[in-house]
Amino acid sequence: MTLSGSARWALRLFMAVGLTFIYVPLLLVLVNSFNGDRTFAWPPRDLTTRWWSAAWENEGARQALLTSVQAGLAATAIALVLGTLVAFAVQRFAFFGRDTLSLLIVLPIALPGIVTGIALDSAWRSVMGDLGIGKGLFSVVVGHATFCVVTVYNNVLARLRRTGTNLEDASADLGASGFQTFRYVTFPLIRSALLAGGLLAFALSFDEIIVTTFTAGPGVTTLPIWIFNNLFRPNQAPVVNVVAAVLIVLSVVPVWLAQRLAGPEAGASRT
């Protein structure tokens, strides 16, 4: 349709306002991490890097970061294995209940987090508790892996649909063993899909708070839990703000990686 010049300008203005709405809060956090005032008086009167060094020396924040990275890596590893297995099964085989299975994989992320959280919590307490395994980092990893499987599954499934089985058949015709075919043909084909899916899984796990609240044992504090616990303590505000600023800066990394890997679509499948 032919839009009049003024309609174009109106839309352009709307887009600019929308982007401002999206980015101003994030920029504010970045600026406030240098705000010399403890209560973020606005506009900032003096700028300082003292909160950054305070955050760096904050034992709780560092410990929480470490816990988050451990939980994220473990959950991503499990999700990579399980997600790839299911993707191969769904794409290469026809079996009873296949559609139900692909729905089941989406379920942990489609249901409200609090439902997944209390389901895992009560099951853990009644089953694993009887076995003598209390809640700890392991239960967090189990909870995270449950909803991370879907990201790997989606990415690998899409890749398998696109590539088909011709190359694998050719490899087998040329006398390669099943292992060789996987090592030299299948794996290279799905490698970037695994990377994209793994990246999404890690990001989901790293950001998760609701399921974590219900599955974390005493003393297990991931970074989001740490932020939430310190959010309402006024004297911790500057350090919380620096941690928030770091997380905003870090969020550019996966987008940049996804760009290098596969163009903008790779980052679009966040859910």
Next chain:
Amino acid sequence: MSFLHRHPRLRLAALLSAPLLWLVVAYLGALAVLLVSAFWTVNGFTGEMVRTFSLANFRTILTEQVYRNVTLRSLGVAASVTVICVLLAVPMAFFMAKVARPRSRHWLVIAILTPLWASYLVKAYAWRVLLANGGPIESVFGATPGYGLFATILVLSYLWLPYMILPIYAGLERLPDSLLEASGDLGARAGRTFRSVVLPMLIPSVFAGSIFTFSLSLGDYITVQIVGGKSQLIGNLVYANIGAANNLPFAAAIATVPVLIMVIYLVAVRRSGALEEL
């Protein structure tokens, strides 16, 4: 390997056993236990779970005013967030897909995507600072809405806006320009073309986006705690009944409310073809 190769059923079993054990036994099992426990009760004196079938929890939820109010409030919040997101997302997605040059289109998509990777908690926190008394909003505009239900709706809309923009953008990108030109050639002005050609084709995308905005808002209880002041949504009730009240059966019964609403919503929008747009 060759043994497996000759037995596809075995290969399938090898592929599926671990994931099925995890998802069906661990996750579905947990969900089933949760659903069943909604029909249990807790002994008021000992705090022990009474594992006998009872509809007492659901009777309380249906009859007591406070639960009806909280459910209606949560529905209202989820609906407002969805409407706000649609109103903001349609013009932005339209600009991205049909007005912007292809080169800047690519960067606009990235600009919308990047905040999705920033932590949910960090974004809610940013708004807590923005809305605070004496915070940036007050010093720029002279007044702040403060913490409360309005702030909750505002922040939830902020959080889920990209989830609405992306499916609408994808839908608009698939809409051929020739259709818009044909409409123009037949004498329709821009407004008429938008109403009669663009909007009807956008409905599935809008519903797809609304599944995210609606469901994510319905289950949320963190944002409400951060910027909601004293307001309570369904999630807060569930959380309070697990934590302070230690009444898991009742929490499970309340948690079935958003699940039920979501199932009804999914069935309702399925006819529009929204689920294929996800």
